[in-house]
Amino acid sequence: MRRLCLLIASLMLSACAGYGTPTTLPVVPPLDSELARDCVVPDAPESDDYDAWQAAHQAVLAELADCALRHRKTVHAWPNNSTSE
Numbered sequence: 001m002r003r004l005c006l007l008i009a010s011l012m013l014s015a016c017a018g019y020g021t022p023t024t025l026p027v028v029p030p031l032d033s034e035l036a037r038d039c040v041v042p043d044a045p046e047s048d049d050y051d052a053w054q055a056a057h058q059a060v061l062a063e064l065a066d067c068a069l070r071h072r073k074t075v076h077a078w079p080n081n082s083t084s085e
Helices: 002-017 050-077
Strands: none
Touching: none
């Protein structure tokens, strides 16, 4: 029984010794809370006024542009990214 325990221990040690040093994972910096904010699309105006619709469209375009900018900054915040400007 003692030999069996020694055999098991030596096999476990020899199996673990075959592996090199563990690879280290890259450290990812924490994401800024402003970049993690959800994209919000404003609601459509309730009136049929042309000026209200034009202002609503401008608000939607501004929000989508802000969302695209935050997405781009999020992608560039990760190390070793393959995108280039």
